[in-house]
């Protein structure tokens with residue numbers, strides 16, 4: 754089926770709570786030798802690399818590739834540690850929905866500020882990593898539109914036909930704006946950091962509380 758659906762991860766596929774970012778924040782603390790380096794940093798709808806740059810700046814440290822590589826090494830160590838815990842859980846009925854779309858032949862891809870390594874650990878934990886053809890990740894750009902452009906370019910390389918329709922599903926206003934940027938329809942879900950009112954004000958094509966509400970649209 755030539756319909757492409759992009760998914761955001763945090764607050765959309767993965768339930769977002771205060772523990773979701775522990776592996777990331779622990780790795781940053783270890784790298785900088787401080788505690789609570791992430792305190793007061795708003796991570797919602799941002800790329801991990803953008804957040805990393807802000808934390809470095811707050812701590813008076815310059816970015817270098819060496820520092821980034823060291824962070825990635827520490828982050829993977831933390832992800833490995835947390836893979837056995839329950840910090841990453843399914844958001845509402847996401848797992849059923851993703852598997853049902855995949856079984857129907859939809860092309861699924863990710864657009865997320867999450868680094869690819871973090872995305873892989875989280876979605877493997879949910880058992881849906883293999884449902885996604887590819888994605889745009891936190892290392893592909895600092896801003897969401899760049900990440901979305903990168904995701905679409907990767908999909909087009911792997912799937913050479915044109916798409917009849919595209920959707921972007923996410924929990925923030927930025928996901929709705931990303932859909933408009935790509936010329937896609939937007940499905941906003943109210944389970945993340947933005948309220949229903951805030952999402953509706955951005956004019957999504959659909960606004961849902963759980964995925965079953967678009968069953969008749971996509972899984973008829």
Ligand SMILES: [Mg+2]
Nearest residue numbers: 761763764924
């Ligand atoms: Mg999100």
